[in-house]
Amino acid sequence: LEKLLFGIHGSGDLGPWSRWERKGITMREGKHRVWVWLLALCVTMGVCVDVREALGLRSRFSRKTGGRQRMESFNFKARMATRKFHSSEGEEMEGIIKWATKDVSRYMEMNIEKIKETMATSSRRDNLIKTYRQTFMNTIETTVQATYEGRTFVITGDIDAMWLRDSAPQVEHYLRCCANHSVHVRKMLVGLVNEHAFLALQDPYANSFYDPPNFKDTRKIYRRGGYIATGNYELDSFAYSIRLAYQLWRVSGESHHFDELFRAACKLMLSIWRKEQYHEEASTYEYNPKELKMKNGRENSESGYTGMTWTGFRPSDSPCQYHYHIPDNMLTSVSLGYLSEISREIYGDELMAKDAEALKAGIDSGIEKYGIVNDRRNGRIYAYEVDGLGNALLQDDANIPSLLSMPYLNYTVGDMQVYKNTVDFLWSPANPWFFSGKVAEGVGSSHTGKNKIWHLSLIMKGMMADTSQERVKMLRACLDTDAGTGLMHESFDPSSPRSYTRRWFAWANSMFATWVSD
Numbered sequence: 001l002e003k004l005l006f007g008i009h010g011s012g013d014l015g016p017w018s019r020w021e022r023k024g025i026t027m028r029e030g031k032h033r034v035w036v037w038l039l040a041l042c043v044t045m046g047v048c049v050d051v052r053e054a055l056g057l058r059s060r061f062s063r064k065t066g067g068r069q070r071m072e073s074f075n076f077k078a079r080m081a082t083r084k085f086h087s088s089e090g091e092e093m094e095g096i097i098k099w100a101t102k103d104v105s106r107y108m109e110m111n112i113e114k115i116k117e118t119m120a121t122s123s124r125r126d127n128l129i130k131t132y133r134q135t136f137m138n139t140i141e142t143t144v145q146a147t148y149e150g151r152t153f154v155i156t157g158d159i160d161a162m163w164l165r166d167s168a169p170q171v172e173h174y175l176r177c178c179a180n181h182s183v184h185v186r187k188m189l190v191g192l193v194n195e196h197a198f199l200a201l202q203d204p205y206a207n208s209f210y211d212p213p214n215f216k217d218t219r220k221i222y223r224r225g226g227y228i229a230t231g232n233y234e235l236d237s238f239a240y241s242i243r244l245a246y247q248l249w250r251v252s253g254e255s256h257h258f259d260e261l262f263r264a265a266c267k268l269m270l271s272i273w274r275k276e277q278y279h280e281e282a283s284t285y286e287y288n289p290k291e292l293k294m295k296n297g298r299e300n301s302e303s304g305y306t307g308m309t310w311t312g313f314r315p316s317d318s319p320c321q322y323h324y325h326i327p328d329n330m331l332t333s334v335s336l337g338y339l340s341e342i343s344r345e346i347y348g349d350e351l352m353a354k355d356a357e358a359l360k361a362g363i364d365s366g367i368e369k370y371g372i373v374n375d376r377r378n379g380r381i382y383a384y385e386v387d388g389l390g391n392a393l394l395q396d397d398a399n400i401p402s403l404l405s406m407p408y409l410n411y412t413v414g415d416m417q418v419y420k421n422t423v424d425f426l427w428s429p430a431n432p433w434f435f436s437g438k439v440a441e442g443v444g445s446s447h448t449g450k451n452k453i454w455h456l457s458l459i460m461k462g463m464m465a466d467t468s469q470e471r472v473k474m475l476r477a478c479l480d481t482d483a484g485t486g487l488m489h490e491s492f493d494p495s496s497p498r499s500y501t502r503r504w505f506a507w508a509n510s511m512f513a514t515w516v517s518d
Helices: 002-008 013-024 027-054 089-117 125-142 164-170 172-178 183-202 237-253 260-282 326-347 350-370 416-426 455-463 468-480 506-517
Strands: 062-063 069-071 144-146 152-154 208-214 226-230 370-377 379-382 435-436 442-443 491-493 497-503
Touching: 027 350, 069 172, 089 125, 089 172, 089 183, 089 468, 089 506, 125 144, 125 172, 125 468, 125 506, 152 183, 164 183, 164 506, 172 237, 172 506, 183 208, 183 226, 183 237, 183 260, 208 442, 237 260, 237 326, 237 435, 260 326, 260 350, 326 350, 370 416, 379 416, 435 468, 442 455, 455 468, 455 506
Parallel strands: none
Antiparallel strands: 062 069, 144 152, 208 226, 370 379, 435 442, 491 497
């Protein structure tokens, strides 16, 4: 800067120095002014950063030496800084979340003691314990919030919105491990199911939400505004909600979340899913024509009737190529089975139970008839997407539901030999989203582009592995590709894991913690 001000312009007619010289300011005084300005600028920038962080406007991440990144966990006061409660219900739920966090932490420490006993001689034990501790606590410490009405809201991480799909598996390890032991964890999860039902009733086609409402983006072409963060119709969204509600009931015996709000949301989604079986004739879903290849606001990629139910977007948030997404329909089939049990045993609603069973039967039949195709190398495999008109997309994506995750989804009516053939296909270069590098190999996603592996695929491969050698291989791959953060990420370069996306991605962290806990 000195060279710019004084070396180049010192004897010319341009620049600050020429003006200062005419005012009688010496070179020494000019330099003094420059450095005072620079100091003032640095102090101002520092103050602004502190103010933004105090107001919750700055991402709570810092960078270590050598490019390593870490996340500074929210404490409760900081996390709730932007939520000004004026209701006893909201404050009560905030207290429940605090106590649930303590209960979760105690249970995690018990699991860590088991890890120490099991891996007494392993050189990777300390690394695993560090990663397990951070991933296990990540969701409840950094993403769980209380709403004004006293429900539970779970943001996805570095995006300040809740995806129905993400938030259910984000709390799955707390459900499996702690719900039987902690009334606070159960109440927190009841609040989340209540929130899912409430938000689904705002727009049954939306996939992510705000609470409180946000009116910064109200573009109708994207179905946004108010509670709606993104209006992408993703079939798996409320299917995950039903799965969470059912698991909470069966694991802990809790049933307070099965109120009339949840029942109304289930009835609405049943009507939507039935309508989308006949998408061409009956659907009223509208979205940005450019993004979803629509004409006059309506989807323009034809689909024939299959018994399955139509979806606009994949679990990755990317538009479908063919709109019968097989993994989504698998999850929906399972959730419909859960819903029939809930309808009979909780609500005594035989009509809703039969409705769910009829829809489930149609989906299962459609998957069997249209979702299985012949591959030259692997034989009969599951397609990723079909259109019911003879076209099929052969691939898999790391986002769950995926074809790889079929046993995790508990889709027991699927053909296991076809599933094994499918795994051989998708974990190979035949899958356009399978990548390998110097450090790791795995499945990526169209959401992040070429040569990016998702930790979700490594975790799911480990969960579904038949042998301990395969599980250990996937565990090592996860630990070796966390870029030294002790956290899972969205995606990473398989040859250079320090190049990754989304340093705060709670879904992947929770899935890792669920896997290790099991």
